[in-house]
Amino acid sequence: MDWNLAVILLFVFAVITISQRTKLARRVGMGPVPVDIAALERAQAQARRLEERIDHLERILDEDAPGWRGTRGA
Incomplete structure (x- = not known):
């Protein structure tokens, strides 16, 4: 018992x-946890840098190989 x-x-x-x-x-x-906020800000900054790099590489390809985008391109 x-x-x-x-x-x-x-x-x-x-x-x-x-x-x-x-x-x-x-x-x-x-x-929000400060560590999570800092990680999110770092990820956003890295995403911006990657987008800028992609834009730069696309401009280079547009100059060097004008038809590289094909029919799907912008």
């Missing part, structure tokens, strides 16, 4: 703890 009570109390304690942490997280607000 004591084991049943111990198991029930364990589950009750777990539910109470989880509910309190959930309420606290909602109250505080889960803002």
